[in-house]
Amino acid sequence: MTLSFGDWAIIVVYLIGCMGAGIWMRRYVKNVEDFAVAGREMDVYLGIASLAATEMGLVTVMYTAELGFTNGPAGATIGVLMAGAMLLVGLTGFVIKPMRDAGVITIPELFEKRFGPRVRWLAGLVIVLGGVLNMGIFLQLGGKFLVSVSGINAEYLKWTMTALLGLVLLYTVLGGMLSVLVTDYLQFLILGLGLVVTSVLVIWSVNPSTGAIAFNWPNIVTGLQQAHVSGEAYREEAASQAQKERETIAAARATEDPEAAESLRTRLVTQAGDELSARRKQLAEKDVLVVVETEPRPGEERTRPPYAMTMDHPFNPLKSRSLGWMYIIWQLMFQMAVVTTWQTMITRVLSARDSATAKRIYARTAFYFVGRFALPGLWGAAAFLYFCSIGGLPDGATSQTAMPLFLKTVLPAGILGIVIAAMLAAEMSTDSGYLLSWATVIYNDLICPCVRRPLSPTGRLLLVRALVLLIGLFLLLWGLWYEVPGRAWDYLAITGNIYLSSVFTLLVGALYWRKANSVGAMAAIVLGAAAPITFLAYNSIVTVPERQIRPEIAGFAAFALAFAGMIVGSLVAEMLGFARPHSNDTSSPTENS
Amino acid sequence: MNELLAWLAGRGCVAFWTAMIFGSILWYALLLVFVGWRGGREIRQMANTLAQDADPAVHDARRK
Numbered sequence: 001m002t003l004s005f006g007d008w009a010i011i012v013v014y015l016i017g018c019m020g021a022g023i024w025m026r027r028y029v030k031n032v033e034d035f036a037v038a039g040r041e042m043d044v045y046l047g048i049a050s051l052a053a054t055e056m057g058l059v060t061v062m063y064t065a066e067l068g069f070t071n072g073p074a075g076a077t078i079g080v081l082m083a084g085a086m087l088l089v090g091l092t093g094f095v096i097k098p099m100r101d102a103g104v105i106t107i108p109e110l111f112e113k114r115f116g117p118r119v120r121w122l123a124g125l126v127i128v129l130g131g132v133l134n135m136g137i138f139l140q141l142g143g144k145f146l147v148s149v150s151g152i153n154a155e156y157l158k159w160t161m162t163a164l165l166g167l168v169l170l171y172t173v174l175g176g177m178l179s180v181l182v183t184d185y186l187q188f189l190i191l192g193l194g195l196v197v198t199s200v201l202v203i204w205s206v207n208p209s210t211g212a213i214a215f216n217w218p219n220i221v222t223g224l225q226q227a228h229v230s231g232e233a234y235r236e237e238a239a240s241q242a243q244k245e246r247e248t249i250a251a252a253r254a255t256e257d258p259e260a261a262e263s264l265r266t267r268l269v270t271q272a273g274d275e276l277s278a279r280r281k282q283l284a285e286k287d288v289l290v291v292v293e294t295e296p297r298p299g300e301e302r303t304r305p306p307y308a309m310t311m312d313h314p315f316n317p318l319k320s321r322s323l324g325w326m327y328i329i330w331q332l333m334f335q336m337a338v339v340t341t342w343q344t345m346i347t348r349v350l351s352a353r354d355s356a357t358a359k360r361i362y363a364r365t366a367f368y369f370v371g372r373f374a375l376p377g378l379w380g381a382a383a384f385l386y387f388c389s390i391g392g393l394p395d396g397a398t399s400q401t402a403m404p405l406f407l408k409t410v411l412p413a414g415i416l417g418i419v420i421a422a423m424l425a426a427e428m429s430t431d432s433g434y435l436l437s438w439a440t441v442i443y444n445d446l447i448c449p450c451v452r453r454p455l456s457p458t459g460r461l462l463l464v465r466a467l468v469l470l471i472g473l474f475l476l477l478w479g480l481w482y483e484v485p486g487r488a489w490d491y492l493a494i495t496g497n498i499y500l501s502s503v504f505t506l507l508v509g510a511l512y513w514r515k516a517n518s519v520g521a522m523a524a525i526v527l528g529a530a531a532p533i534t535f536l537a538y539n540s541i542v543t544v545p546e547r548q549i550r551p552e553i554a555g556f557a558a559f560a561l562a563f564a565g566m567i568v569g570s571l572v573a574e575m576l577g578f579a580r581p582h583s584n585d586t587s588s589p590t591e592n593s
Numbered sequence: 594m595n596e597l598l599a600w601l602a603g604r605g606c607v608a609f610w611t612a613m614i615f616g617s618i619l620w621y622a623l624l625l626v627f628v629g630w631r632g633g634r635e636i637r638q639m640a641n642t643l644a645q646d647a648d649p650a651v652h653d654a655r656r657k
Contacts, residue, residue, distance in 0.1 A: 369615030
């Protein structure tokens with residue numbers, strides 16, 4: 001255990017403060033509107049705190065640090081694109097202005113006004129599937145951070161995360177969005193403090209013996225550039241070695257029986273892994289890190305053989321192997337869809353006092369999203385250099401856990417407590433915001449349209465609270481206690497893609513195209529789903545990485561097909577007279593709003 | 594010309610990410626103070642409004 005008494009005190013005070021504030025807001029909840037959208041009383045600065053805290057989860061910190069570990073600062077390109085999309089939407093009011101003016105509490109409710117109840121129900125289902133399944137990875141990744149940085153015994157991980165989710169459920173079930181807003185505010189403060197202090201300590205290091213402060217940024221820049229050059233040289237050497245191995249295996253396959261050839265392949269792979277493991281210190285001096293996994297990955301039976309990691313181009317995303325032009329253009333479109341359709345972000349728009357407040361919240365939060373990627377990315381990049389300097393990664397450390405292990409080493413006692421409290425804040429604010437958003441969609445768009453006799457106000461409130469609790473229980477089982485098979489993670493990516501492509505198309509059609517109708521909307525949902533599923537099936541059949549479809553191509557196709565479905569479906573339906581009469585006025589109330 | 598473009602691209606990218614990282618630290622520190630102050634005030638206002646809303650007479654008047 002590496003935490004001091006002071007660290008524990010900080011964490012306990014934070015948790016008690018947060019719970020107290022969350023439960024205190026319960027007294028103001030009188031109906032579903034108070035519970036789901038805080039009675040639409042949210043102003044600009046509370047909105048900024050809530051939006052920033054909800055979208056900066058522990059899972060975000062983990063994957064953005066991993067991007068920094070593999071791509072250096074260039075890994076934060078996605079953050080810059082997201083900030084650009086936020087600013088554009090905040091300045092123009094694209095999608096968010098008409099949506100807030102419509103007075104709905106969820107996105108699918110808006111679809112009923114233009115496309116009818118069936119489209120609303122189907123879109124609600126897509127949103128819930130995409131949202132809830134994607135949330136499944138939060139607890140596991142968050143737990144990895146806590147175990148690595150705090151030194152908690154891994155066997156207590158599940159109980160720790162269960163207790164944390166229990167606390168979140170308690171205040172979310174009682175106070176809904178009102179509790180979420182107040183706790184988000186506190187979490188924003190502690191999270192911001194942790195991010196600033198950690199980043200400053202990574203850039204300006206203190207020599208413990210002399211107390212001298214050193215400015216490390218020039219060393220980080222030079223170190224990353226050198227690591228990239230050394231890494232590229234290693235990759236060329238490794239590629240020629242791999243080519244020789246492939247030729248040997250191909251020759252064996254041509255001359256020997258398949259079993260003998262497979263045995264040779266297994267032997268060569270194991271031999272290459274053992275060689276890498278033996279050379280790990282020597283390679284670390286050349287800025288190449290060897291990962292030695294000690295446990296099989298989810299869904300896999302055996303532990304993977306050791307493999308080498310090099311630094312991609314750390315500053316120019318256009319020269320990066322994993323990024324490049326196509327990826328950047330795709331991400332620009334993807335982030336535009338995220339900021340206008342992701343229900344947890346839109347919940348903040350719908351909770352705002354009015355559309356002008358919502359626009360201001362977006363515009364002023366935009367630059368926060370650069371730091372959301374750049375600051376944990378900086379920690380990841382510094383972790384890469386740190387492990388190169390000490391002779392490589394320890395056994396079991398991967399690109400995901402390198403950053404928390406690095407922080408545990410470099411952060412002094414007291415500061416570590418602030419960072420852990422900050423990361424708990426990140427996890428709790430994201431979990432509460434997400435639980436509430438998906439529960440509201442299930443209540444408002446999947447259950448209410450099917451209920452013939454309207455429920456009493458107390459019954460409605462009870463139902464939404466029960467849904468929050470049920471989603472929390474589902475997350476515990478799906479994301480923490482049940483071992484999700486490896487392929488299941490592919491389905492999470494697919495459901496996310498279906499959500500964004502179809503819902504973005506429906507929103508743009510509903511708000512900006514007079515000819516959009518229910519047939520086009522249905523076609524957009526079906527085609528938006530067809531593309532990601534087809535690509536998943538294709539990539540599971542074609543196992544050679546070079547022949548597989550890249551994610552940006554799959555993503556472009558999903559959006560293109562969804563838009564094609566909307567346009568062609570709407571026009572054909574209009575020509576054939578199938579389109580149901582609809583209202584272009586999205587500001588009129590729905591039956592249950 | 595190509596060398597100049599490559600040099601500019603290399604230096605420009607480092608300068609860009611330096612600005613993004615240091616700008617983010619500064620922006621987060623500013624938001625911490627500013628949102629901390631203004632956000633706290635907004636919570637008090639929101640709580641007052643919601644407490645007044647609990648009074649049926651005030652609630653009806655506000656809705657009108």
